[in-house]
Amino acid sequence: MGLNYYTIKKNILEARKLVIRATNIAGSGHPGGSFSMAEILGCLFYKHLKYDSKNPAWVDRDRLVLSKGHASPGLFSNMALAGYFPESELDTLRKFGSQLQGHPDLKCPGVEFCGGSLGTGLSYSIGMALAGRIDDKNYHVYTIMGDGESDEGQVWEAAMTAAKYKVDNITAFLDRNFIQQDSYTEKIMPLDDYLEGTDLSEMWKDASRWKTGDKWRSFGWNVIEIDGHRIEQIDAAITKAKATKGAPTIIISRTIKGKGVEHMEDNPQWHGKAPDSDVVPIINQELESQFMIAPSIIAGDMSNLTNEVKRCISGRADYIHLDVMDGQFVPNKTFDHVKIKELRPLTVIPFDTHLMINEPIKHIHDYVDAGSDIITVHAEVCDESSFGEIHDILKKNQVSLGLAINPDTDLPYWSYKFLSSLDQLIVMSVVPGKSGQKYIEDTHEKMNRLKPILKDHHFSGFIEADGGVTLDNIGSVFMDGARAFVGGSAIIGQKDVRSTIRQFRNEIMRARRKTLLDKANQLGGSKLVMKWIELHVVGETQDQIKKIAQEAGYI
Amino acid sequence: MTDMRSEYAKTLVDLGKKNPSIVVLGADTTDSLKTSAFGKEFPNRFFNVGIAEGNLVSLSAGLAVSGKTAFASTYAIFLPGRAVDQIRNGIAYPSPPGKKGLNVKLVASHAGLSVGPDGGSHQQIEDIAIMRAIPNFRVFVPADTFAVTKLTQLMANEYGPFYMRMARSKTPVIHSASQEFQTGKGITVREGTDCTIAACGITVRMALEAAESLQNEGISCRVLDMFSVKPIDSDILEKAARETGCIVTCEEHNIYGGMGSAVTEAVSELYPVPIKRIGAQDMFGESARDNEVPLLLEKHGITSFNMIRQVKELRSKL
Numbered sequence: 001m002g003l004n005y006y007t008i009k010k011n012i013l014e015a016r017k018l019v020i021r022a023t024n025i026a027g028s029g030h031p032g033g034s035f036s037m038a039e040i041l042g043c044l045f046y047k048h049l050k051y052d053s054k055n056p057a058w059v060d061r062d063r064l065v066l067s068k069g070h071a072s073p074g075l076f077s078n079m080a081l082a083g084y085f086p087e088s089e090l091d092t093l094r095k096f097g098s099q100l101q102g103h104p105d106l107k108c109p110g111v112e113f114c115g116g117s118l119g120t121g122l123s124y125s126i127g128m129a130l131a132g133r134i135d136d137k138n139y140h141v142y143t144i145m146g147d148g149e150s151d152e153g154q155v156w157e158a159a160m161t162a163a164k165y166k167v168d169n170i171t172a173f174l175d176r177n178f179i180q181q182d183s184y185t186e187k188i189m190p191l192d193d194y195l196e197g198t199d200l201s202e203m204w205k206d207a208s209r210w211k212t213g214d215k216w217r218s219f220g221w222n223v224i225e226i227d228g229h230r231i232e233q234i235d236a237a238i239t240k241a242k243a244t245k246g247a248p249t250i251i252i253s254r255t256i257k258g259k260g261v262e263h264m265e266d267n268p269q270w271h272g273k274a275p276d277s278d279v280v281p282i283i284n285q286e287l288e289s290q291f292m293i294a295p296s297i298i299a300g301d302m303s304n305l306t307n308e309v310k311r312c313i314s315g316r317a318d319y320i321h322l323d324v325m326d327g328q329f330v331p332n333k334t335f336d337h338v339k340i341k342e343l344r345p346l347t348v349i350p351f352d353t354h355l356m357i358n359e360p361i362k363h364i365h366d367y368v369d370a371g372s373d374i375i376t377v378h379a380e381v382c383d384e385s386s387f388g389e390i391h392d393i394l395k396k397n398q399v400s401l402g403l404a405i406n407p408d409t410d411l412p413y414w415s416y417k418f419l420s421s422l423d424q425l426i427v428m429s430v431v432p433g434k435s436g437q438k439y440i441e442d443t444h445e446k447m448n449r450l451k452p453i454l455k456d457h458h459f460s461g462f463i464e465a466d467g468g469v470t471l472d473n474i475g476s477v478f479m480d481g482a483r484a485f486v487g488g489s490a491i492i493g494q495k496d497v498r499s500t501i502r503q504f505r506n507e508i509m510r511a512r513r514k515t516l517l518d519k520a521n522q523l524g525g526s527k528l529v530m531k532w533i534e535l536h537v538v539g540e541t542q543d544q545i546k547k548i549a550q551e552a553g554y555i
Numbered sequence: 556m557t558d559m560r561s562e563y564a565k566t567l568v569d570l571g572k573k574n575p576s577i578v579v580l581g582a583d584t585t586d587s588l589k590t591s592a593f594g595k596e597f598p599n600r601f602f603n604v605g606i607a608e609g610n611l612v613s614l615s616a617g618l619a620v621s622g623k624t625a626f627a628s629t630y631a632i633f634l635p636g637r638a639v640d641q642i643r644n645g646i647a648y649p650s651p652p653g654k655k656g657l658n659v660k661l662v663a664s665h666a667g668l669s670v671g672p673d674g675g676s677h678q679q680i681e682d683i684a685i686m687r688a689i690p691n692f693r694v695f696v697p698a699d700t701f702a703v704t705k706l707t708q709l710m711a712n713e714y715g716p717f718y719m720r721m722a723r724s725k726t727p728v729i730h731s732a733s734q735e736f737q738t739g740k741g742i743t744v745r746e747g748t749d750c751t752i753a754a755c756g757i758t759v760r761m762a763l764e765a766a767e768s769l770q771n772e773g774i775s776c777r778v779l780d781m782f783s784v785k786p787i788d789s790d791i792l793e794k795a796a797r798e799t800g801c802i803v804t805c806e807e808h809n810i811y812g813g814m815g816s817a818v819t820e821a822v823s824e825l826y827p828v829p830i831k832r833i834g835a836q837d838m839f840g841e842s843a844r845d846n847e848v849p850l851l852l853e854k855h856g857i858t859s860f861n862m863i864r865q866v867k868e869l870r871s872k873l
Contacts, residue, residue: 127617
């Protein structure tokens with residue numbers, strides 16, 4: 001079974017957009033804390049949580065307790081996507097007569113806990129878990145707590161209680177975003193260590209200062225520490241937590257408050273504030289502009305792919321791109337599913353398998369079983385029937401579905417009917433078969449030609465750029481609409497993968513900031529551009545964005 | 556004289572045998588409250604959370620929302636007195652569709668001044684006021700062990716949040732085993748036509764003694780056991796006001812917000828008559844050894860002698 005990566009990712013994006021919409025209309029609410037836990041909720045709602053939105057009181061359902069209840073827009077937006085109520089109902093958030101109260105409330109069927117008063121949700125969850133044990137039920141209780149919330153002594157009363165009763169049908173998440181209402185948690189009441197200055201990144205640099213996990217371990221909990229915005233890490237942690245018997249598990253998820261919107265990120269101001277209407281379209285575009293970097297390991301040392309995967313891990317790659325070549329569809333031969341299976345235990349980072357092989361339908365099961373999370377097949381070697389079959393197999397196995405087209409191939413007509421459920425489209429910008437080629441400049445024009453077709457057929461997946469992507473052209477490739485970027489020799493061929501990926505990210509960020517300024521300028525001229533710039537108050541971003549705006553002549 | 560705590564715990568064990576959904580929780584006072592007996596009988600339905608009252612209340616809520624009938628007990632001073640947020644936001648407020656609050660019964664012992672030697676820090680004289688102010692909660696103050704048994708059974712059978720406050724010391728028998736108890740229905744424990752004393756808990760016995768003395772002086776005094784402080788029995792109060800013309804209330808609780816206040820509110824809206832509230836006069840208690848508890852109560856005017864005096868004073872103004 002794959003990770004269901006793109007399905008989760010797409011829903012997280014939609015949920016974030018709904019949070020913006022709902023809090024904007026309500027005029028108040030808590031987007032910051034909704035965004036820091038967005039990936040956690042995504043992994044629960046679209047992968048792990050057992051529920052029936054048409055029968056919210058189903059007795060065997062898993063329970064989701066949002067102890068940090070102020071982040072209700074995050075919960076409600078996912079409940080809407082999951083079908084508990086229509087999305088339009090989110091427009092009633094915090095309004096008189098709405099079932100969507102300012103804090104989660106049992107008034108709304110499917111909500112498990114009346115949040116609002118912090119520090120009580122874990123005790124309540126233990127009660128639910130113990131009831132399940134008494135009744136011999138298999139349901140699992142998931143509880144999401146905030147780090148500011150951990151100031152409350154009752155959290156630690158509950159921690160002791162869960163350990164005493166060996167409550168193993170509960171998994172708690174600590175949404176460790178380092179910000180509470182007044183300021184940074186490490187200033188108000190440190191969980192790790194006191195923060196002397198105002199640079200939060202200080203807290204990330206020295207692992208010996210991280211004490212939160214130790215606290216929970218000393219309370220008798222099974223502790224898993226992860227990056228709370230990495231879908232694959234959340235997924236793996238949940239799987240591990242559920243397999244742990246005899247002790248409760250807490251997944252300490254390091255997150256970023258306001259994650260996904262640069263001016264909200266790590267900014268205490270956005271703990272409880274709604275965005276203005278004039279910036280909502282810009283925010284939405286920003287949310288749609290998230291991107292992934294996927295090093296292609298065949299550009300490295302083919303005799304030691306294990307090491308190449310390890311370099312991707314330490315480089316913090318989003319995916320690992322695996323080019324499978326059969327010597328027939330392309331002249332070269334690389335490796336097959338056996339190799340992938342061998343590499344799989346090395347990491348939970350999604351395997352982005354690109355099948356450059358003839359008759360992919362004959363081999364698709366092997367690549368699913370090998371542990372691929374995304375499988376892309378070539379349009380040149382598929383037809384409507386075989387691709388339909390591949391479509392069904394991958395969806396059934398929660399593997400994301402990709403289609404690739406060569407530089408001289410147009411999107412075939414038969415593929416249009418699949419576009420709405422296609423997760424990834426690779427528009428090859430080199431002739432497939434070997435790494436180290438130059439980007440084919442015509443691809444820019446091809447991408448623009450594809451845009452209306454994709455839009456008309458409701459494509460909601462991600463475009464992956466593959467071939468000749470370098471630091472010099474990655475910005476323009478992003479502007480063409482690509483959101484995933486395969487880097488062969490440009491990344492894996494470099495000595496320091498980590499700093500190279502960072503450079504790639506910086507270049508994309510620059511392009512992204514420019515497109516958002518374009519949007520601001522188009523919607524509201526220099527006034528809105530200035531407003532957008534001034535929203536960015538953390539670190540040096542404001543100066544950087546201002547410079548881009550000046551260069552563009554917007555201000 | 557019998558012991559309310561033992562009776563409460565014994566009733567829980569009986570109920571637990573018939574009703575598997577009953578769970579019992581305590582906070583390091585389960586020996587004192589005798590609920591450990593339930594734990595011996597049903598170890599998987601009994602939880603001792605340690606000295607952590609907020610945790611006690613929230614955990615009970617989680618069990619209740621999952622279909623359990625949760626009885627959570629400790630001393631009064633630590634229940635409403637300490638965990639009011641968890642009670643308010645965790646039990647009273649959450650209302651599943653078609654229901655009001657969660658199915659948790661908070662049963663406190665050691666309420667009021669009669670706690671004695673532990674002193675003012677442990678003498679909870681505000682709990683009725685606190686619990687009465689919280690929507691969806693019903694509040695009981697039993698006068699004897701028959702009442703404790705019947706009310707415990709009633710709470711087990713009736714959905715929703717309840718608070719029951721019990722006294723620490725042994726109490727005399729007031730009612731008979733056949734006495735019926737209903738939510739919102741006071742009990743006329745003695746008929747009378749010239750005045751009414753409304754009492755609850757340990758003051759019911761004092762009220763009966765006062766009525767007996769008044770009888771000797773030719774004053775016919777009605778005595779009401781207002782064990783259901785919320786909802787309060789407006790009918791029985793209106794009738795008493797109409798028929799007897801004045802009411803004295805007496806409780807081991809602050810005069811602000813307690814049973815006396817509840818009676819006054821009801822009577823003033825329905826049929827205003829002179830009322831005198833006896834109770835702690837907005838001041839805290841203090842230590843008193845068991846044999847000195849009457850002195851402590853006397854300091855606050857909680858005696859049958861004071862009831863007699865107040866009845867006479869009220870009647871003199873009529």
